[in-house]
Amino acid sequence: RSWSVRLAVASASCSRSGALVAVARTAQCVAMAYRGPAYGLSAQIASKIASKRDPELESQILDWIEEVLECRLPQAPYEEVLRDGVVLCKLMNALNPGCIPKINTTGGQFKKMENIVMFQNAAKEWGVPDLDVFQTVDLWERRNIPQVSQCILALGRACYLHPEYEGPCLGPKPAEENKRHFTEEQLRAGEGIINLQYGTNKGANASGINFGNTRHM
Template structure:
């Protein structure tokens, strides 16, 4: 099954990503849209600190747009360090300006697949990377 950049979004996939993130954070899942919950970068940064604190040593929860965009960048940079290929990353505007929430969901699915290999102790999300023929 190919994964195109179709405008139709997979709300089940987005919902699973949110549940996966908050189960790892050990927090209740907030109400709201996928992109609204993740938009300021704070949840993504706290999530990355939980799974790989070495890759995201500090970030500042903030209401300031510049800081929020910076937090999203901290997260995507950590994804690169974990091994997510650039083609599977999302741009800051995809999330912050809600240009392409499906790109964010796709990146989280790839991250979940990679973590199934690196951190089998965590709950699973996304296809295992061996299933999509990606070796590192």
């Protein structure tokens, strides 16, 4: 009986813990969604970030996504098209089939934010550098839309690095590594070059120049 009681207590405790975690996550999502307007320094920072938005790049990104997905996107503002993460997850599955097994097309805020996180992880696996990956709040709270664009641009450029991918890419092709190998003989020949062959500037100096001095008559 004592073991049964202990198991029952432990089970109840776990249930309460799980419920608390769920409540905390929901509260966090609600707080993030209903964040008030920024004032003072926060407003200045937000305005500065917003000024960096590039409408032309955003249009190119949406056109590229439509070309990859072979479908039209909703007629809505740029950030609203991407905000729930569904389009981003579909984009990743088009680039790398099966990388996101389940996309949350329904559900609350937490499910939508989960889509964004899944996209971020898949983008890193595709080759997007960590520094180019935006934070979840950058898109969900619209804090840094230019960083979202930078991430998608990096994603499009990473397509060049996947020969198995035959679809359209976005942006310029990344510079390829060009390693050069020298033999021991070539290295030794370089060490034997006389320094004077590189030239010298010892003959040029400021001797005799009295610019700025008082002229004595």
